[in-house]
Amino acid sequence: MNPPHANPESRIPTPGLVARDRVHLWHPYTQMQTAPPPLPIVRASGVYLHTEDGRRILDGISSWWVNIHGHSHPALNAALAAQAARLEHVMFAGCTHPPAVDLADKLISVLPAGITRVFYSDNGSTAAEVAVKVAVQYWINRSEPQRRTVVALHHAYHGDTVGAMSVSEDSIFTRAFAPLLFQVERAHAPYCYRCPLGLERRSCRVDCLSDLERTLARLGECAAAVIVEPMLQGAGGMIVWPREFLAGVRGLCDRFGVLLIADEVLTGFGRTGRMFACEHAEVTPDIICLSKALTAGYLPLGATCTTEAVYDAFLSDDRSRTFFHGHSFTANPLACAVALASLDLFEQDDTLARVRRLEAQLQAGFEPLRDLPIVGDVRVIGGVGAIELGDADLKGPPGGYLDEIGPQLAAAFLDRGLLLRPLGNVLYFMPPYVISEEETAWAIEQIMEVLQGVSSTPRSHPITRGPNLEGSPTGGC
Numbered sequence: 446m447n448p449p450h451a452n453p454e455s456r457i458p459t460p461g462l463v464a465r466d467r468v469h470l471w472h473p474y475t476q477m478q479t480a481p482p483p484l485p486i487v488r489a490s491g492v493y494l495h496t497e498d499g500r501r502i503l504d505g506i507s508s509w510w511v512n513i514h515g516h517s518h519p520a521l522n523a524a525l526a527a528q529a530a531r532l533e534h535v536m537f538a539g540c541t542h543p544p545a546v547d548l549a550d551k552l553i554s555v556l557p558a559g560i561t562r563v564f565y566s567d568n569g570s571t572a573a574e575v576a577v578k579v580a581v582q583y584w585i586n587r588s589e590p591q592r593r594t595v596v597a598l599h600h601a602y603h604g605d606t607v608g609a610m611s612v613s614e615d616s617i618f619t620r621a622f623a624p625l626l627f628q629v630e631r632a633h634a635p636y637c638y639r640c641p642l643g644l645e646r647r648s649c650r651v652d653c654l655s656d657l658e659r660t661l662a663r664l665g666e667c668a669a670a671v672i673v674e675p676m677l678q679g680a681g682g683m684i685v686w687p688r689e690f691l692a693g694v695r696g697l698c699d700r701f702g703v704l705l706i707a708d709e710v711l712t713g714f715g716r717t718g719r720m721f722a723c724e725h726a727e728v729t730p731d732i733i734c735l736s737k738a739l740t741a742g743y744l745p746l747g748a749t750c751t752t753e754a755v756y757d758a759f760l761s762d763d764r765s766r767t768f769f770h771g772h773s774f775t776a777n778p779l780a781c782a783v784a785l786a787s788l789d790l791f792e793q794d795d796t797l798a799r800v801r802r803l804e805a806q807l808q809a810g811f812e813p814l815r816d817l818p819i820v821g822d823v824r825v826i827g828g829v830g831a832i833e834l835g836d837a838d839l840k841g842p843p844g845g846y847l848d849e850i851g852p853q854l855a856a857a858f859l860d861r862g863l864l865l866r867p868l869g870n871v872l873y874f875m876p877p878y879v880i881s882e883e884e885t886a887w888a889i890e891q892i893m894e895v896l897q898g899v900s901s902t903p904r905s906h907p908i909t910r911g912p913n914l915e916g917s918p919t920g921g922c
């Protein structure tokens with residue numbers, strides 16, 4: 446028997462999806478009592494999402510930063526179907542399979558030189574969680590168990606599991622769980638618009654790096670690793686780094702003999718204009734975390750990749766040195782097959798050149814937004830354009846994730862057919878790379894018009910200091 450709201454002809458639910466959703470579902474990062482109804486999406490193609498009631502909406506945030514080649518891509522669909530017909534899943538302890546092996550080969554060929562090992566998991570949080578666990582056990586296995594302190598940066602976001610939350614910024618997203626989190630040391634991030642030292646990028650010498658230097662010097666032989674989101678701190682407010690800071694972090698990790706973990710869950714696979722953000726500073730981390738665009742947005746998959754030196758520390762006749770971590774769906778063959786097909790598309794379509802063209806268009810199109818009184822800063826890197834709304838003097842306190850301007854802007858864009866999800870007072874546009882020049886131009890026009898409207902209307906909720914430490918919009922995405 447068909448469920449009461451299903452259309453047996455098309456299998457597309459008839460109107461009523463939102464009402465049915467309301468009966469049993471609980472959505473992420475959503476205050477279910479006050480949030481507007483979810484968008485009922487019944488299909489998607491290219492950069493567009495299609496709703497149950499016939500609207501076409503441009504996916505301006507790549508479905509939480511995962512989509513790159515467009516929705517429902519024929520080559521990816523075919524790879525998925527072909528793999529499903531051969532092997533849908535098998536556990537990865539004691540078994541292996543072609544998609545996992547082929548993908549590992551391919552990943553190693555594109556990752557920064559020196560990364561040689563791939564450990565699979567299921568999502569970005571677990572990729573970061575695995576990285577932290579590997580770093581801590583690495584030192585135990587090397588008979589330096591006192592090295593167990595992780596250094597993270599302010600405004601960081603590494604996920605929502607307990608370990609990933611611990612190394613993320615203390616914020617509204619983590620505060621309720623504070624008793625569960627382990628202690629980490631935090632150092633300045635190069636947030637140039639709100640420089641922690643009050644300097645100007647034009648004349649500074651990335652002086653903010655000295656905070657990390659002091660922290661590592663103080664920790665001495667207790668420091669295990671430094672974890673960073675290279676070049677672009679995403680959920681913390683789309684903070685774009687000077688490449689010198691990343692190079693400096695690598696230099697300090699070498700000098701103090703600690704591991705560098707690069708969380709490229711957001712930045713990996715072209716998002717910053719290079720295959721991996723570490724390439725901007727020609728840096729090879731000891732451990733690199735991947736997820737999101739790894740499967741082009743099709744299926745959950747995480748990978749934590751390491752150098753041979755890190756892997757070697759786990760080799761022993763003593764079984765207690767084993768890395769005791771795994772998930773039921775580790776190395777899921779369907780996800781690995783799609784990830785492989787996605788990497789093929791990078792070559793066939795010259796995807797990175799496409800991202801560079803998008804970057805040039807975003808740079809040219811976003812620059813005029815600086816002139817709007819409501820705009821504090823404009824930041825562009827690769828396929829990401831961000832606008833931080835600030836006070837008229839451009840240096841007022843930030844609004845934080847809960848700034849009411851976020852949902853108001855999201856609603857205004859949705860009315861125009863553009864899906865954006867501001868991080869409080871930071872509005873950003875991060876479309877799938879397949880977006881056309883015309884579509885990008887249209888989206889920039891919508892952003893300009895909406896922000897012009899906001900600039901000319903007095904704000905009902907002034908941008909005031911939010912609840913986050915350091916006033917950062919740090920939080921989940």
Ligand SMILES: Cc1ncc(COP(=O)(O)O)c(C=O)c1O
Pocket residue numbers: 568569570571573602603604605674679680708709710711712736737922
């Ligand atoms: C840098 C970074 N690390 C980790 C995560 C967590 O990924 P997931 O949402 O797949 O758990 C995110 C998510 O936004 C992220 O941006």
